[in-house]
């Protein structure tokens with residue numbers, strides 16, 4: 001086969017129908033748990049003023065320093081040069097909270113978001129340049145019970161998707177900014193004279209963001225850190241107390257966790273609680289989700305001091321775990337009825353028949369080309385249709401149609417005008433796809449994406 005002229009850009013992929021089933025299923029689980037817990041959906045734009053990410057996430061983080069996709073436009077003179085694709089949702093949602101005066105709403109304001117994010121990462125397994133997140137944020141109130149409850153919503157989602165037992169909840173408290181400043185200074189002092197033993201990447205981090213040394217993947221750094229000052233030595237009483245209360249509430253809710261003093265997260269806006277869900281076998285590599293508290297972010301973005309808390313999960317990584325665990329997402333794209341026809345008159349009748357069946361909520365596919373009946377039947381097999389309807393010249397003349405049960409391999413001739421009620425009966429009212437109809441009649445599930 002010749003090579004296609006165009007391919008998806010590096011680090012991106014097409015979400016083909018097989019993965020759409022997983023995507024839809026995950027979104028449903030997210031929406032369901034979000035509604036139960038009073039979260040409302042918000043969609044910030046896919047691109048925003050780059051300063052929102054730079055100020056929010058932090059100028060010296062990998063995400064901002066190396067991974068922002070800048071958006072440019074052929075129009076000169078507008079603000080295009082100042083825009084960037086969102087690498088995450090949190091900063092944009094906080095910008096929306098300020099922009100729409102949401103501090104006037106009852107607090108906390110609970111939001112969730114689902115959609116693509118963009119990071120110019122080095123593509124590898126589980127790491128893409130365009131990926132999807134679902135994200136939860138609790139803004140406007142600070143209480144340790146909110147931290148525990150938010151983590152509980154995520155454990156419920158992961159449990160609904162049947163992958164919770166493959167993961168461990170890692171949790172830490174990184175104190176307030178004064179605590180971290182003192183710690184950063186102590187780490188810098190500790191490394192005086194030892195810098196040259198650090199790998200280059202961590203030598204730079206020591207200057208710009210010493211906290212990040214704690215979760216360095218470099219073995220040399222981890223060895224050197226063994227005798228270094230530890231962050232927990234610098235936590236104030238309030239942070240320690242807050243952490244103990246969060247852990248107490250997690251226990252009350254029956255949520256298992258692992259205390260991890262090395263967990264610091266890669267975004268600068270966090271304070272106090274931070275957590276991640278790790279793969280039990282690979283650990284920190286490719287965390288499925290992570291988050292924490294960000295009580296100073298709103299001020300960085302020009303708002304009033306407002307506490308916040310949230311997390312995000314990578315949908316591709318969740319799909320990977322579901323497949324590994326043998327969890328099959330339900331397939332709603334099945335074909336109920338395949339309609340085969342022969343001759344111009346039959347074709348016209350079939351056009352109408354297909355419409356009637358679809359209106360009823362029957363998944364119907366028709367072979368309206370000029371193929372032979374035999375090849376149409378082969379197609380019906382490929383579509384794995386439950387029933388096939390055959391309308392040839394003879395049947396049109398007689399006012400009949402052939403109904404074939406594909407699994408049983410049996411067929412019978414019935415009156416054409418009986419075919420729609422017959423299919424309805426065979427499939428069962430319950431199995432008809434009447435989503436939008438139900439929705440118009442009253443409260444039903446809205447199957448948006």
Ligand code: HAM
Nearest residue numbers: 088090126127128131287288289290291310311312314
């Ligand atoms: P994050 O840890 O940067 O946190 O990303 C959350 C999740 O997104 C990761 O655990 C991972 O599953 C997924 N993810 C991140 N980068 C990639 C990538 N290149 N390819 C595939 N998946 C990826 C945040 O984004 C914070 N905004 C979370 C948060 C919300 N904190 C407070 N509120």
